[in-house]
Amino acid sequence: MKTISKMSLILLTVCSITACNANNKKQKETFALNEIAKTGTHKTNKQYVKVALLLDTSNSMDGLIDQAKAQLWEIVNELSYAKCNEKKPNLLIALYEYGNARLNANDGYVRQVLAFSSDLDEISKQLFSLTTNGGDEYCGYVINTALDQLEWDDNPDDLKFIFIAGNEPFTQGKINYKDAAKRAHNKDITVNTIFCGNYAQGLSSFWKDGADLAHGDYMAIDHNQETVHISTPYDDIILKENKKLNETYVAYGKIGREKMNLQAEQDTNAEAYSSANAVSRTVSKSSHLYKNAIWDLVDASKETSFDYKNIDKSKLPEVLRSKSEMEIKTYISQKKAQRETIQNKIQTLNTKRMAFILEANKGQTNNLEQAMIKAIKTQGEKKNYHWK
Structure with a gap:
């Protein structure tokens, strides 16, 4: 639970690309306004990019949460330009916190903050509600929990991601991270890991191994780097x-x-x-x-x-x-x-x-936002996504 990255991972918010090889079948969306007013739900039969964000909220993660708030919208904006066969993607985001001492030890100090949702206001609300407290960070456990609890479905046209961020060894907890990562890969879910600290330290604590097993990307971010807010004439x-x-x-x-x-x-x-x-x-x-x-x-x-x-x-x-x-x-x-x-x-x-x-950002490197977007674009290109 050391001092953590101010470049924190926001999210990955990452998400926003929608399965590019989606089939061309159009299924009718059902929409009954009177029912929506009662239930507050709206279901459609479309392909989605599904992203689960797993954020360490132990004491050392104040910077991570801070950066999630700071960078969420910029990442969403960048990913909103994604296209596949000239079609724009749909987006669902889920949010988990782990490693917080206030959480139930019997649940591995893991809590589902928000199930898959396309409601960007609700996602923002839940991010701003997160607070940190000392605890034990079990990466394998939280990945396994997200695999079990979320409705990933088996549609091969969906693009499915898990992004997990933290700074303790990936090996902690009773759920073996290797088993969790392999389960994700078997479900066609890519696991991307973000270590908040030194790149070599993340390697030695098996964060890269966790990503490799699920064909994802491993990233390390400079925990001393803060988000720079640039004012513009617009x-x-x-x-x-x-x-x-x-x-x-x-x-x-x-x-x-x-x-x-x-x-x-x-x-x-x-x-x-x-x-x-x-x-x-x-x-x-x-x-x-x-x-x-x-x-x-x-x-x-x-x-x-x-x-x-x-x-x-x-x-x-x-x-x-x-x-x-x-x-x-x-x-x-x-x-x-x-x-x-x-x-x-x-x-x-x-x-x-x-x-x-x-123009103002020229020369900046090791930026979490840039690292996240690069990972998503690289993986999206495998299904013919582009940002042109």
Whole structure:
């Protein structure tokens, strides 16, 4: 549990590439707005990139958690550009913490924080809720737990990753890491390991071996390197567009009100961390990965089987309750057009922003964000993913 990497692994968030050799069969998505308001769930029959993030939250991992908050949105943004056969990927992220003394020893000091989810606001919320405390880090145990608990499915077109980060020997715990890694490989799940410390130390403590057994990448990051937030001339404009973007959401039912509050809460969390982080989050909100069909009528209206006749007017915002079906449809269409215009503007501004940051970052190496993206792109290319 030594001092850990400020470059912490955020996540890998890594995720966002969607199985490229996906079959071309299109299966209808079922969408019943009235049921969504009751359950808050939305299931589709598509191929996914599934990423499980396993984060060490022992005392030494404050830097790791800090960096996860700092780099989440930038990594999501980079991966949102992934394409396979000119199709954009879907993304599911799961989050685990391990090595925290507050967790149950009988469960190997492991806790599922979040099952597979495409809700980026919820993922952000759970990241910001993590705290550290001394404990024992059992890498084999947490990998095995993620294999057992998560719905990986056996679709060969899905791209499946585990990213585990920490700085104690990979060999600890009653579950042999070799058995866990081999199980993952047999399930077509790639295990990538991130050692927070010296590269050679990670080798000697078997972090690379754990990745090799599951055909993943081993990475070591400089624990003294902190995230550098670079201000650009485009930041203030993007943040102003975020306020306009939020005004295009049309909440439906109780879950809609709750999710709208969560959206605002995560905007605040990002801004409290840094202005650059708030900008990165805004860019994420302008991408195809930020989808809220379970509570927002604008996103819901894009679903194949959405029908305005299914809307319960009592669950609409006050401004729409007395409107006719045609008036509601017109209102939603206008919000949709406004959102697309705003999102396109943010994406255009971000292209200029990223060029500015790239120039300012020249010469930087051993950056976790760069290491993670490189690993994902390399592995994605094996299934014909590209970022052009």
